[in-house]
Amino acid sequence: MADAVDGSLADGGRRGWAIRHWAGLRNGVVILVVWEFLGRFGLVAGGALPAPSAILARFWLDRGDYPEHVVATLWGASAGFLIGNAIAVLAGMLFVLSPVASRLSRGINIAIFSVPSIAISPILVLTLSGMAPRIVLAAISCYFVTMTATVIGLTQIDQRTADVIRAYGGGRWKVMRLVRLRSAMPVILGGLQVAAPNAVLGAILAEFGGGGRWGLGNYLLGSLGRADPARLWGIGLVATAIAGLAYLVFALISQRVTGASRAVTVTTSVPPLRAAGGDNTVAKVLLVAGSIALPLILWWVFVKALGVPELIARTPYGVFEHLFLLDSSPAARAKLLQALAQTLPITLVGMAAGLAAAFLLAVSSRLYPGVTRAFMPIALFTQTMPLIATIPLLVLLLGRGWSVTLWITISVTFFPAFITLAQGISMVPRAALDVPRAYGASAWKEMRLVSIPASLPYLFAATRLTVPRALLGVMIAEWLATGKGLGNLLNQSRGYLDYGMIWTVATVSVLVSIAFYQLVVVAERRVLGRLGMQTAE
Amino acid sequence: MNRNIDRRHFMALMGAGAAAPLLARHASAAAPLTMQAAWINDAEFTGYFTAIDNGYYKDEGLDLTYLSGGPDLIPESSIIAGKADLALTTPDTTIKAIVDQGAKFKIIGAQYQKNPHGIISLAKNPIHSPKELVGKTLAVPPVNVISVEVMLRANGIEPSQVNIVPYAYDPTPLIKGEIDASLDFTTNVPFTIKQQSAEAVSFLLYDFGYTIFNDAIVVTDDTLAAKRKELVAWLKASRKGWEENLRDPSVYPPKFADTWFKGTGRSIENEVYFNTAQKPLIESPKGILSLTEDSIAKTIDALSKAGIKARRDMFDTTLLEEV
Numbered sequence: 001m002a003d004a005v006d007g008s009l010a011d012g013g014r015r016g017w018a019i020r021h022w023a024g025l026r027n028g029v030v031i032l033v034v035w036e037f038l039g040r041f042g043l044v045a046g047g048a049l050p051a052p053s054a055i056l057a058r059f060w061l062d063r064g065d066y067p068e069h070v071v072a073t074l075w076g077a078s079a080g081f082l083i084g085n086a087i088a089v090l091a092g093m094l095f096v097l098s099p100v101a102s103r104l105s106r107g108i109n110i111a112i113f114s115v116p117s118i119a120i121s122p123i124l125v126l127t128l129s130g131m132a133p134r135i136v137l138a139a140i141s142c143y144f145v146t147m148t149a150t151v152i153g154l155t156q157i158d159q160r161t162a163d164v165i166r167a168y169g170g171g172r173w174k175v176m177r178l179v180r181l182r183s184a185m186p187v188i189l190g191g192l193q194v195a196a197p198n199a200v201l202g203a204i205l206a207e208f209g210g211g212g213r214w215g216l217g218n219y220l221l222g223s224l225g226r227a228d229p230a231r232l233w234g235i236g237l238v239a240t241a242i243a244g245l246a247y248l249v250f251a252l253i254s255q256r257v258t259g260a261s262r263a264v265t266v267t268t269s270v271p272p273l274r275a276a277g278g279d280n281t282v283a284k285v286l287l288v289a290g291s292i293a294l295p296l297i298l299w300w301v302f303v304k305a306l307g308v309p310e311l312i313a314r315t316p317y318g319v320f321e322h323l324f325l326l327d328s329s330p331a332a333r334a335k336l337l338q339a340l341a342q343t344l345p346i347t348l349v350g351m352a353a354g355l356a357a358a359f360l361l362a363v364s365s366r367l368y369p370g371v372t373r374a375f376m377p378i379a380l381f382t383q384t385m386p387l388i389a390t391i392p393l394l395v396l397l398l399g400r401g402w403s404v405t406l407w408i409t410i411s412v413t414f415f416p417a418f419i420t421l422a423q424g425i426s427m428v429p430r431a432a433l434d435v436p437r438a439y440g441a442s443a444w445k446e447m448r449l450v451s452i453p454a455s456l457p458y459l460f461a462a463t464r465l466t467v468p469r470a471l472l473g474v475m476i477a478e479w480l481a482t483g484k485g486l487g488n489l490l491n492q493s494r495g496y497l498d499y500g501m502i503w504t505v506a507t508v509s510v511l512v513s514i515a516f517y518q519l520v521v522v523a524e525r526r527v528l529g530r531l532g533m534q535t536a537e
Numbered sequence: 538m539n540r541n542i543d544r545r546h547f548m549a550l551m552g553a554g555a556a557a558p559l560l561a562r563h564a565s566a567a568a569p570l571t572m573q574a575a576w577i578n579d580a581e582f583t584g585y586f587t588a589i590d591n592g593y594y595k596d597e598g599l600d601l602t603y604l605s606g607g608p609d610l611i612p613e614s615s616i617i618a619g620k621a622d623l624a625l626t627t628p629d630t631t632i633k634a635i636v637d638q639g640a641k642f643k644i645i646g647a648q649y650q651k652n653p654h655g656i657i658s659l660a661k662n663p664i665h666s667p668k669e670l671v672g673k674t675l676a677v678p679p680v681n682v683i684s685v686e687v688m689l690r691a692n693g694i695e696p697s698q699v700n701i702v703p704y705a706y707d708p709t710p711l712i713k714g715e716i717d718a719s720l721d722f723t724t725n726v727p728f729t730i731k732q733q734s735a736e737a738v739s740f741l742l743y744d745f746g747y748t749i750f751n752d753a754i755v756v757t758d759d760t761l762a763a764k765r766k767e768l769v770a771w772l773k774a775s776r777k778g779w780e781e782n783l784r785d786p787s788v789y790p791p792k793f794a795d796t797w798f799k800g801t802g803r804s805i806e807n808e809v810y811f812n813t814a815q816k817p818l819i820e821s822p823k824g825i826l827s828l829t830e831d832s833i834a835k836t837i838d839a840l841s842k843a844g845i846k847a848r849r850d851m852f853d854t855t856l857l858e859e860v
Contacts, residue, residue: 045713046713046714047713048709048713065799065800065802068799068800069800121609122609125607125609125610126611126614126618129618129620208607208608208609209607209608209609209610210607210609210610211577211604211605211606211607211610212605212607213577213578213605213800213801214800218577218607218800218801219800219801219802220802221577221607221608221706221802222577222579222800222801222802222803223802223803224705224706224707225706225707225708225721225725225726225729225803226729226732226802226803226804226807227707227708227709227712227729227730227732227733229709231802232707308618309617309618309619311617311638311639311640312614312617312618328637388705391705391707392705392707392709392710392713395710395715396709396710396713396715399715400702479679479703480703480705481702481703481705482702482703483679483701483702483703488679488703491679491680491703492679492680492682494609494611494679494680495630495678495679495680495681495682495683496630496633496637496683497611497613497630497631497633497634497637497638497640498637499638
């Protein structure tokens, strides 16, 4: 019976698929033709935007250079992907089995989630050598996505199957092995799907800065000095293709596996994971203190275990000392505060702009699906193209002021926020939508009265995603284009061999991200609590 | 449990990272020595590639490992961390680290007697001297801002009179006129600009008061004490490599097309241009890699203008005397 239902669904699905892909193909061709025209006649920024045919021609000339770079990038990204995801899945299982561990690791998880990769890359290059910085950055880029997916997958189980195991005397571990892991597979695979391109981009970023000869990041660096946008775009597009391919591979695997292990009925609620510590205030305080202390302890252990000399490495105490206890501390604080004063306002503006862009796009994707579909290829492209390859173009188009910073920030923030919001809007219950429809309300009115308020939890989830990326975007712009703020301070400290400041900027940028994140979490709990809504992951 | 797995991986990776370059080289009884370069493989380091491929280091009883550099890689960090025995650095950062952080470094030689860093502009909008920079937009890699500020002050210009923006090593904004000038190696970028059918003009910071040498050869005090013999051997072999390479700057870069320069994204013509242009900046009457009293005095003087208090005892010329 299930087969019959599946069969008819698949048929309708296939036709929908064909229509959607035909539209995508048509839009892709239109974009290519317009791009070719603009590039051919040098209409954008005095010819700084190369035509697709010029990029292809350049790629053909350079084809001998690519294989070794691609292999090196794949190597670093795959090793990081394996290690990062293995840790992420194990950590996710641990968090589900032990709520105390979950609470204790909250600080680490948020820190890993919000660390701006350009701040951590110099630290990794300082402390590790060879391929290690690339692998670690790739692993860090994977961890959070997969860990979250694992936790969600393991908790959203059909309680009845778990009850069966328990009734036969099975413990927590048996439930984990026989029920949770099996039903979590599709969600974990979904996580891996997002983690795969992240790993590629993480590896490339670490290659770019870290010395060594092979890797697309190294190739990009060597090519920058040639003033040849076609080469830069070629490398960027190859990186994009690898990231896209990695995404597709896991999408295919996920489709196969999901087909075999889909639950018969879908559970409707997320079981609460908040029981740890109970109502005991002392236990709660201890857990919070522990979750704050744990990242600091891990940081300390990392520095000590690697045996990095004190002159280069800083422990948490070393950063404190740099800012407060040395003769040079007042000067260091002044520099830091000046940089923060430049970075923070534009980060807030960028965050708001990124969210607004995502919101508008999500709303319009409901009202005008065609427009969104046309926009999607460009949107995907901005997510995987290494920014450094497009910086000359952006600077030529937008200058080196607020507009370029805002543009870069919006481009790194809007996409994950858009996906989350679109998901929220699409998950509004049909029944709720039928009311305004029955009264003949317009699509916009229906949006305003039902869909938007109903997807409020997703707006908060999107904001949480946006916060750390906004800081990352601003720091990238400062580093490459404007020469201000934290991004520039980090880069300049390298030239002064000011190791204390390098660690301080990395630390402060993580702390700022965490602070923003926590603010959103608090606001989210208040607002949703008052409205009687649940948080969305 | 998590942490253990984590650490074990780190350790394994560290081991793999350290062993990889060694495996590529034939193991021999020769004394191992590792050098950290300041940038990716380009003509700046041709002399060392020549010495390696011609077996000059081996002849001196050395088994040399060569590590390339990059923008996030601080060469001094490699010698502090013990990843390398000697590093090629910019002397201002090295000396600042000795003064400010008590780093125990000694400068034992210098590759460029004159620093190749200069201000590059287009011939159609030329900038021939620091005075002409006033009111213009100058792109400078953030790590080099300090050098430019010193040069400006030495010429009676306040840095605030020039609009300094970050330089991301791509000359496109200069060629398209978004910036008026950039700070880069004068031995390198004019070639790229010519390739884009424009003409470049440039002047060296060195010729306008910033009289420092560049690519200082830096070791830690510990290495100096423990590996003095090897360092002298390295200086000797490196000098031989540079002399051989500069005899005709167009000979060696093409030989490295499929080895040292493979896949760098740069062209061999570019490396030949670079190699030719750097010849007068490297050669010295006292022999290549020399540290003369005159050049030390000039470097100390230039750095003092930047507020960096260099002293004679930060330089050790006795190894060169043994070469």
